[in-house]
Amino acid sequence: MQILHYPHPALRRKSTPVTRIDQELRDAVREMFELMYASEGIGLAANQVGLPFRLFILNLTADPNEKDQEHVFINPEILKRKGTQEAEEGCLSFPKLYHPVKRFGQITVEAFDLDGNGFELTVDDLGSRAIQHETDHLDGVLFIDRLTDVGQRRGRANRRRLRVGLSAAAAVRRDCPG
Numbered sequence: 453m454q455i456l457h458y459p460h461p462a463l464r465r466k467s468t469p470v471t472r473i474d475q476e477l478r479d480a481v482r483e484m485f486e487l488m489y490a491s492e493g494i495g496l497a498a499n500q501v502g503l504p505f506r507l508f509i510l511n512l513t514a515d516p517n518e519k520d521q522e523h524v525f526i527n528p529e530i531l532k533r534k535g536t537q538e539a540e541e542g543c544l545s546f547p548k549l550y551h552p553v554k555r556f557g558q559i560t561v562e563a564f565d566l567d568g569n570g571f572e573l574t575v576d577d578l579g580s581r582a583i584q585h586e587t588d589h590l591d592g593v594l595f596i597d598r599l600t601d602v603g604q605r606r607g608r609a610n611r612r613r614l615r616v617g618l619s620a621a622a623a624v625r626r627d628c629p630g
């Protein structure tokens with residue numbers, strides 16, 4: 453398992469709802485947490501590691517020792533959205549890219565946990581932002597799709613650089629014998 457980077461096509465796929473919570477899924481979730489901590493992230497969606505499940509994980513502290521801050525959202529749906537907030541946002545699939553993104557201020561989300569229990573949460577600030585970011589992932593939507601005007605201009609420039617960088621790397625590989 454590894455974190456996929458833009459423009460990997462899996463990042464644009466719409467995830468399918470989870471129908472069974474078994475040991476295999478629990479193991480995958482554990483591995484996702486390890487990867488997320490290794491990259492110092494606070495959230496990670498299943499399709500970011502190539503799994504087609506409608507599932508994401510969250511630990512707003514990014515601290516592997518804070519186990520009680522670990523949350524798993526299975527088949528999440530955002531029920532209510534209120535107000536707005538704007539802040540710099542990053543994504544583990546876009547290493548080192550940060551841009552201002554406008555989000556809803558407060559949201560109410562319902563989901564299932566790893567024990568199959570349904571829960572409902574109303575959150576604001578960072579928690580709300582992270583849940584909107586991760587739920588977007590499950591629909592194949594990326595934060596670069598939601599940049600505010602200033603962010604959008606910078607994002608385009610950065611993506612151009614990213615593409616130039618990628619094709620340069622490809623050119624190097626092509627030049628390699630064998």
Ligand code: ZN
Nearest residue numbers: 542543544545
């Ligand atoms: Zn992301």
